[in-house]
Amino acid sequence: MDTSLNRSSNKKRQIKQTLKTQSQKSRREQLNSISVSTNSINNQGMSADMKQCMVILQRLKKNENAIPFLYRVDTIQQNCPNYYQIITEPMDLSQIELNLKLNQYQTKSQFAADVKKIWRNSFIYNPKGSQIYYMTVKMSAFFEKLFSQIENISPRRINQYQNNYNKISQNINLLTKQVNGLAKTETKIDKMNIPLTMNEKKQLGTNIRNLAPEDLNGIWSIVQDDNQHNSEVIEFDIDTLPIKKARKLEQYVKQKLLEYTKKNKGGKQIQNQRNVFFQKQIIKMNII
Secondary structure, three states: OHHHHHHHHHHHHHHHHHHHHHHOOOHHHHHHHHHHHHHOOOHHHOOHHHHHHHHHHHHHHHOOOOHHHOOOOOOOOOOOOOHHHHOOOOOOHHHHHHHHHOOOOOOHHHHHHHHHHHHHHHHHHOOOOOHHHHHHHHHHHHHHHHHHOHHHOOHHHHHHHHHHHHHHHHHHHHHHHHHHHHHHHHHHHHHOOOOOOHHHHHHHHHHHHOOOHHHHHHHHHHHOOHHHOOOOOEEEEHHHOOHHHHHHHHHHHHHHHHHHHHHOOOHHHHHHHHHHHHHHOOEEEEOO
16 A cells, blocks of 8 residues: 555656646757758658648647657656666657658558557556646547547648748748857957967967068067057067957967968968068067
8 A cells, every 4th residue: 555655656756847847948959950851851851731731730739738748758857767668669749840851651540540649659658637638638528529620720820820931931930040140259359358378379479470571560569568669679578468369469470370271381481581570579468
């Protein structure tokens, strides 16, 4: 008797944990999932019957009780380690969607059989009277209502739904690209506020010494202070340069070296000019 009570108590805790975990899936994760899946969708190759099935599937996914059935059961995260010992033919809405896109169903009845398998698995694993059991009843009834009316869905309505679905997918992809672009810009801006590491300082010193004489004026314009305005000597301490000024100097030097590489000629001449220049001019740098 005690064992039966403990088992029932554990089952309730598992159910609560399952609902809690699945309900915490962020809206962003769901949108990403839609965005990724629509990249490989090929509804143009679907039969009229399968397009009708896709319409039903999308309506199922939007139902308020659909959360426990959207994705494959994660036994560790959802704390139900014995799930696949009891359920030998698992199924979820995301798998059915994939099957539709891969043309795995030849008839509407095959599609319906997999959908009903979701409800059957839930009825088997979850105790009667539990919240998930109740949600399964609601989803099953909703599906039966939709499927019974499937023949009444006109091709025009299917095409209209598909066009709307494609537009939403395109908007999601566009927003994703914009967000990624903003993230890259933010990364570049943030780097200007990050101090140079010891290795970056050493590399900067080496790179400066490899610049052509005519490009040293650019260094002057970046690092000079007011009191060096009329000086014939470029004197600065990399350690004491403001962070943004040091990063600006690093960018300038890298850009010039990149230009040399692209030209890929006159290397020896530039080196000779640089040696002569350093004999006449003094550049003082405190480089670690």
